[in-house]
Amino acid sequence: xxxxxxxxxxxxxxxxxxxxxxxxxxxxxxxxxxxxxxxxxxxxxxxxxxxxxxxxxxxxxxxxxxxxxxxxxxxxxxxxxxxxxxxxxxxxxxxxxxxxxxxxxxxxxxxxxxxxxxxxxxxxxxxxxxxxxxxxxxxxxxxxxxxxxxxxxxxxxxxxxxxxxxxxxxxxxxxxxxxxxxxxxxxxxxxxxxxxxxxxxxxxxxxxxxxxx
Amino acid sequence: xxxxxxxxxxxxxxxxxxxxxxxxxxxxxxxxxxxxxxxxxxxxxxxxxxxxxxxxxxxxxxxxxxxxxxxxxxxxxxxxxxxxxxxxxxxxxxxxxxxxxxxxxxxxxxxxxxxxxxxxxxxxxxxxxxxxxxxxxxxxxxxxxxxxxxxxxxxxxxxxxxxxxxxxxxxxxxxxxxxxxxxxxxxxxxxxxxxxxxxxx
Numbered sequence: 001x002x003x004x005x006x007x008x009x010x011x012x013x014x015x016x017x018x019x020x021x022x023x024x025x026x027x028x029x030x031x032x033x034x035x036x037x038x039x040x041x042x043x044x045x046x047x048x049x050x051x052x053x054x055x056x057x058x059x060x061x062x063x064x065x066x067x068x069x070x071x072x073x074x075x076x077x078x079x080x081x082x083x084x085x086x087x088x089x090x091x092x093x094x095x096x097x098x099x100x101x102x103x104x105x106x107x108x109x110x111x112x113x114x115x116x117x118x119x120x121x122x123x124x125x126x127x128x129x130x131x132x133x134x135x136x137x138x139x140x141x142x143x144x145x146x147x148x149x150x151x152x153x154x155x156x157x158x159x160x161x162x163x164x165x166x167x168x169x170x171x172x173x174x175x176x177x178x179x180x181x182x183x184x185x186x187x188x189x190x191x192x193x194x195x196x197x198x199x200x201x202x203x204x205x206x207x208x209x210x211x212x213x
Numbered sequence: 214x215x216x217x218x219x220x221x222x223x224x225x226x227x228x229x230x231x232x233x234x235x236x237x238x239x240x241x242x243x244x245x246x247x248x249x250x251x252x253x254x255x256x257x258x259x260x261x262x263x264x265x266x267x268x269x270x271x272x273x274x275x276x277x278x279x280x281x282x283x284x285x286x287x288x289x290x291x292x293x294x295x296x297x298x299x300x301x302x303x304x305x306x307x308x309x310x311x312x313x314x315x316x317x318x319x320x321x322x323x324x325x326x327x328x329x330x331x332x333x334x335x336x337x338x339x340x341x342x343x344x345x346x347x348x349x350x351x352x353x354x355x356x357x358x359x360x361x362x363x364x365x366x367x368x369x370x371x372x373x374x375x376x377x378x379x380x381x382x383x384x385x386x387x388x389x390x391x392x393x394x395x396x397x398x399x400x401x402x403x404x405x406x407x408x409x410x411x412x413x414x
Contacts, residue, residue, distance in 0.1 A: 001219050006242060012231040014224040019346045019409060021219060021231075038347070075372055084372045089364075092371040098382050101390045105367050108360065141244050144227050148397070151357055151364075157310075158364030164307050165299070165369070198229040201243065 010205065013042055013198075044194070049203045053124035053195055060187040061117045066180035068110070072159060073178060076171035085177065086110060086155075112150040113188075119143050120191065123200065133208050140204070144197050153185045223248060223406050234406075248406075255404050256330050262399035263326050269392035270319060277383035279366050284377050291385065292316065292362065314361035315389070322359075322396050325352050326403065333407040345408045352400055359393050 003009065013022050017040040024043070027033055032044040046052065067086060074083035086109060093102030123139045126132040159181075163172055221234045225241035225248055232241055232248065239248040277289025290298060292315045299308035325348055332345065366382050373380040 001217055003215050003217065005215070006233070009222070009231045009233070009242070012222065014222070014229070014231055016229065017347060017350050018344060019224075019405070021222060073372070077373065077375070077378070080375050082372050082374060084368060089367045089371045092374060093367055093382060096370065096381055098387060101363065101367070101382060101386050104390050104394060105363065109364070137244055141227055141246060148353070148357065148401070151360055154357055154360050155364050158361050159368060161307055161310055161361060162365045162368040162372070164304060165365070166372075201228050201230070205243070 015040055015042060041196075043199050043202060044196075045199075045202075046195075049195060049200070050124045050128035053120065053191070053200075054128060056187055056191050056195075057117055057120040057124060060184055060191065061121065063180045063184035063187060064113060064117055067177045067184050070177040070180070071175040072181060073163065073175055074173045075166060076173070077169065083175065086181075108149060108151040109155045112146055113152045113184075116143065116146055116150050117188075119146075127200075127204060127207060130207050136204055136208075140197060140201060147192075147197075150188075152181070152188060156181055156185050220409070226405070255407060256333065259326070259330060259399050259402040259404075262395045262402055263323065263330070266392045266395035266399060267323055269388050269395065270323075271388075273385045273389035273392050276385040276388065278362065278385040278389065279369065280381040280383050282379040282381060289383055292389070311362055311365075314359050318355055318359040319392065319396065322352050322356055322400070325349075326396075326399055329403065329408070333411045346405065349400075349403065349405060349408070356393075356397055356400060359396075360390075363390050363393070 011024050013024050014020070015022065015035040015038065018035065018038040020035060020037045022033075022035065022042060025033065027045050029045055029047040033042045034040065035042050071083035071085050074081060090102045090106040090110065093099075093105060119139050119142060123136055123143070126136045126139070159178070166172060215233075217233055223232050223234045223239065224230070225232055225244060225246060227246040228241060228244040230241055230243040232239060240246070241248055274292055276291065278292050278295060280287055280289045282288075292311075296308050296312045296316070299311065329345060329349060363386055366380075366386050369380045370382050
């Protein structure tokens with residue numbers, strides 16, 4: 001295989017799932033390229049990526065704030081009313097002395113979701129205004145390190161499991177934050193699947209290459 | 214003009230840019246992350262995390278995960294005990310979810326990682342029928358879901374917190390959370406490039 005220079009490597013892509021080498025082809029905005037071997041999505045192209053990304057990530061932040069502000073569920077047990085918020089989940093663990101579990105849970109369901117959402121807003125703002133050549137690189141690297149550790153969707157499923165366990169013992173009332181958490185998880189999954197990091201990298205390369213030329 | 218072998222092309226694990234494998238120390242030309250720089254001990258880091266995770270998994274199953282305290286009377290239940298209890302009470306779907314998340318997924322992940330780590334050094338997986346890249350992709354996908362049980366314990370402990378009736382997290386939750394944490398680290402430390410290099414010869 002012959003290449004003129006290292007820059008030409010940008011035209012190649014290796015499938016995430018099966019490691020097959022592909023040559024990138026230009027595609028229309030709103031379409032996607034699939035792997036020839038395993039049909040996994042290689043990349044998508046969307047010319048309005050920063051606009052779409054900003055809209056979605058700001059929505060995600062609003063839902064995340066709501067999800068943390070109000071109780072997720074409240075239960076009625078033997079006449080006592082008890083409620084649960086996201087912060088209370090790990091604060092109780094701290095109170096009862098489980099610092100390691102509390103610490104890890106705090107990062108997985110509280111700090112990392114906030115951090116990821118704010119970083120997404122920052123990266124899309126930078127791309128929208130076409131500034132921050134170096135900073136955008138750092139943010140994207142940081143996102144790819146944190147992303148596997150943000151576990152809001154798993155927390156959501158856990159809430160459902162916990163509530164099913166309580167059926168019969170207590171009366172359960174869903175709070176406002178439960179809806180907000182569902183909305184946040186859905187928006188977050190949509191951001192993750194419609195704007196994958198390599199696609200943001202591709203868009204970023206295009207923005208700054210055009211400007212430097 | 215540079216001429217390179219197609220097999221020498223590697224993918225940056227952070228930004229997925231295609232890079233040329235130059236041997237000892239590869240730095241991604243796009244995001245400047247180093248691409249698995251430990252040439253001498255390439256599987257050891259992953260092994261170390263994996264063994265730590267497996268050791269932590271033992272107390273996670275022996276000690277109680279959840280302690281129910283009713284009018285001063287404390288009762289603990291282990292992971293497997295909790296699953297059996299749920300099954301007996303007739304909540305089969307929940308019992309299945311907990312069983313898959315806390316028992317099946319961790320063990321499956323241990324086995325896949327052990328298989329991958331051995332197969333990149335010794336002729337164990339010479340058969341090309343198993344796509345090891347897909348296997349690795351699968352472990353990364355299902356791995357975090359084993360956190361379900363820990364979250365459930367944290368939620369129940371946060372909700373049921375009264376003078377007479379209390380649910381407390383047990384010792385096993387610390388062990389289990391450490392086990393999941395180190396399994397995730399082990400998967401991240403695994404160098405996918407090794408699969409390709411071994412299959413080549």
